[in-house]
Amino acid sequence: MSTRAARDAGLHRISSLTRWIAAGAIVMAGALSAIAARALPGKKASATPAGATDPGQPPSSIGQDTAGQSSADPGSANLGSGGLVPPTQPPASGRGHGRAAVASGSS
Numbered sequence: 001m002s003t004r005a006a007r008d009a010g011l012h013r014i015s016s017l018t019r020w021i022a023a024g025a026i027v028m029a030g031a032l033s034a035i036a037a038r039a040l041p042g043k044k045a046s047a048t049p050a051g052a053t054d055p056g057q058p059p060s061s062i063g064q065d066t067a068g069q070s071s072a073d074p075g076s077a078n079l080g081s082g083g084l085v086p087p088t089q090p091p092a093s094g095r096g097h098g099r100a101a102v103a104s105g106s107s
Contacts, residue, residue, distance in 0.1 A: 001009075
């Protein structure tokens with residue numbers, strides 16, 4: 001057998017071995033995930049995601065308490081309902097306020 005044919009045969013064997021190892025790794029990962037899924041069952045998903053309202057219910061507005069009256073402080077809204085609460089004041093711009101720019105990296 002010539003050196004060229006020996007080299008080609010060796011490359012073919014290594015290529016086949018690589019394919020078998022890749023396929024085996026995929027099968028092992030699938031088997032491991034199936035074992036983990038059986039050993040550690042997930043939680044049951046709820047019918048409506050957190051913060052979502054029932055389509056039959058009217059949407060509640062932010063800043064109202066449970067009696068339907070407007071609350072003076074939007075931060076005192078029912079946070080357990082999963083709704084978003086607006087900030088008490090808008091965020092300030094970082095430019096022109098005398099703050100030094102922060103540079104990451106070496107000094």
